[in-house]
Amino acid sequence: MPLYLCSYPTGAISPEKKQTISQAVTDVHCEVTGAPPTFVHVVFFSSEKLALLQSLWGGESTADYQLFGNIRSGRTDEVKNKLVSGMRQAVADVIGVNFSEVTMSTRDVQAKWVMEGGDLLPEPGEEAAWIERHNQKMRESVQA
Numbered sequence: 001m002p003l004y005l006c007s008y009p010t011g012a013i014s015p016e017k018k019q020t021i022s023q024a025v026t027d028v029h030c031e032v033t034g035a036p037p038t039f040v041h042v043v044f045f046s047s048e049k050l051a052l053l054q055s056l057w058g059g060e061s062t063a064d065y066q067l068f069g070n071i072r073s074g075r076t077d078e079v080k081n082k083l084v085s086g087m088r089q090a091v092a093d094v095i096g097v098n099f100s101e102v103t104m105s106t107r108d109v110q111a112k113w114v115m116e117g118g119d120l121l122p123e124p125g126e127e128a129a130w131i132e133r134h135n136q137k138m139r140e141s142v143q144a
Contacts, residue, residue, distance in 0.1 A: 001039055001041070001070065001071075001072060001109065001111070001114040001116065001121050002029060002035070002039065002040055002041070002069055002070055002071040002072065003041045003043065003069070003070045004025050004029075004040070004041065004042045004043070004067060004068070004069045004070075004087075005043050005044075005045060005067070005068045005069075006021065006025075006042065006043065006044045006045065006065075006066070006067050006091070007044075007045045007046070007047065007065070007066040007067075007068075008044065008045075008046060008047065008064065008065055008095075009046070009047050009064050009065075010046040010047050011046075012064070012095070013044070013095060017094055017095060018044050020094050021042070021044075021090070021091055021094050021095075022042040024087070024090035024091065024093075024094060025040065025042050025067075025087055025090065025091075026040040026042065027090075028083065028086040028087050028090055029083065029087075031086075032079055032082045032083050032086060033071075033075065033079060033083070033124065034125070034127065035072075035124070035127055036127055036131060038116070039116060039121070039127075047064075063101060063102065063103040064097075064101060065091060065092075065095065065097065065101055065102040065103070066102070066103050066104070067087055067088070067091065067102065067103070067104035067105075068104070068105055068106070068107070069083065069087075069104070069105075069106040069107070070106075070107050070109045071083070071106050071107070071108060071109065072108070072109060072110075072111045072114075072121065072123070072124050073108040073109060073110050073111065074108075074111075074123055074124045074125075075108070075124060080106055083106065084104045084105075084106065087104055088102045088103070088104050111123050111124075116134075117134055117138070119133075119134050119137070
């Protein structure tokens with residue numbers, strides 16, 4: 001969590017550009033929210049899977065490049081706007097299209113509905129304490 005779904009025309013994005021986009025999405029998310037990179041997941045879907053994606057975010061778009069993000073509840077509108085504009089620009093830059101050709105929407109998901117590494121996610125702003133507890137748990141499980 002967060003989970004970012006990226007839709008693109010079949011064959012339009014090389015594996016190398018997918019890697020670059022994944023890193024850019026991760027960078028934007030972490031810069032804007034302060035969340036650790038290990039929380040960020042980016043998945044790509046070619047256009048033949050677009051109907052599935054659109055059913056997830058509840059709408060249709062004619063844009064060739066679409067992003068949808070499930071993010072933890074509790075983010076302000078300002079943070080969400082920074083995420084959306086930053087990611088749209090990053091993707092447009094990587095694939096060499098105009099900003100207007102990349103659309104994005106987000107949906108809030110309660111942290112208590114998502115697990116990372118077997119632990120429920122923390123609320124926004126509580127990541128450092130969560131990571132400390134989680135890492136301690138992992139060290140103890142290795143020693144056992």
